Amino acid sequence: MYLEHFGLSELPFSLTPDPGYFFRYSEHQEALNVLLVALQGGEGFIKITGEVGTGKTLLCRTLLDALDDLYVTAYLPNPLLEPLDLYRAVATELGLAELQWADLHSLLNRIVEHLLRVADSGRRVVLCIDEAQSMSDSGLEAVRLLSNVETSKRKLLHIVLFGQPELDERLAGRGLRQLRQRLAFSYRLSPFDLDGTCGYVSHRLKTAGCQKPLFSRFALRKLHRSSRGIPRLINVLGHKALLATYGRGAEQVGRTQVVAAARDTEDVCSGGFLGLRRFF
Template sequence: MYEAYFGLRQAPFSLTPDTGFFFRNEAHVEALQVLRLALEAGEGFIKVTGEVGTGKTLLCRLLLNTLDEAWVTAWVPNPYLDPDALRRAIADELRVPLGPSPRQHTVVKKLQERLIELAGQGRRVAVVIDEAQALSDEALEALRLLSNLETETRKLLHVVLFGQPELDERLARPGLRQLRQRIGFSYRLQPLDAEGVALYLQHRLAVAGYNGRPLFAPRALRRLHRASRGIPRLVNVLAHKALLLAYGRGLREVGEAEVALAVRDTEDAGAGARPARLRPPFIAAAALALVLAAVALWRQWGAA
């Protein structure tokens, strides 16, 4: 809506985990390095945790995109699976023919055969699970047992778990101590600091095609950092709404007032993370933005 107004080629603050917008901040670069080193070292289990919105799914996709042809990957984005369904999902990703209604023993046997086949080709296998905190205890135990598949010299299967901090709490339980002891490397993603938020905004705007003067005033940046707590997803939400407001008001710079209204309209923004109420000023500004966009389109059609 406001892209042409601010000289952008595309929307800069989409919530989809687009690797083209990857911001090489210290935490994510370090996490990616830890993942690559741990996999190359042959670790059976690797864990990355972080609060909601800190970029775990984006990091997951980056890992999948950066592994070379020596690796075969099985990506499980939906962990709400029972142990049998999880094993079948991994088998499907590894192109293991199972046939209709296979028994558990058959699935495990065919998986082992496929892993041995790939190892014979000099290839390694990584199972990457997003939102791993949603796995049941039984599914986690099934993963542990699958990781037992190995030759005399190396693991046949490596598992990377991406999850919210609740995953750490789950693994702290006595019943999962065997799996916890298998985790060779772990990493905790941290939110962005104030400088990181400013650089993050600048980076995403540049990727989207912006090359003008700073769009966010210094006071707006400070307010945005406090309200978002440095969580990239919240930064995206607030920045998008603030830009929409600036566009609706005919401004060329986002000020603290626009960020403050965006914060009021966003449930998880602010230190208290209180439920939001849609305020009349925001509604009026958003409505004005829609009117301006409609007028611009009408003028383009008329000129054509």
């Protein structure tokens, strides 16, 4: 592909949520700080929301990597489960795989026993739930009941919900007011502004081994406008723009290549006239 042409060691705009590419821009770094402070303070429920593609999953993976041996972590990437299957998934993440055929009552009791043992060892358990907006009301209520597990001194389970803005709308309903009232900290991720987009592109290129600017300032402005500052769309457009530039044998991405990438991509503000086929 274009790696050797641009002097890159790996693809800079991969969609895989690699914590090594976490961009410590103001909002994302602040969100990570909020999570770390809240967990260190022993808070039971934390919520992070943001539009599609704003980096919630990468933030979650970065959080899990940042937690030291004082924490036992569990991660549910697909929580579209009813209470019994949800508890089974949590049990599996906690290493209690032998409980897969237990009933709801037995599962909950064994999970609580495990949480007590972990607490006695001086450690804390953190459960991160991604795509939480897709959970059923009964699933969210099951999570709330898990958060009730505590001693007279501390919570035994810390839960972080990552979701799209629809999660906020769900929690605003009367039926989930008990869960809403338990949220100790909330944070909402926003798309990047122009400076954030420029810094994000520079960070990813440097992390991938780039030693020189690959995008002109006009290309960066167009990239920001087309992507609306959404990291996932920046990645998609950045990759396609590099392909188009490579196809021309050029050394730097110009505005024309970003226009071509935008014309070839769904859900962006294209505003151009060329497609990628123009360059191959």
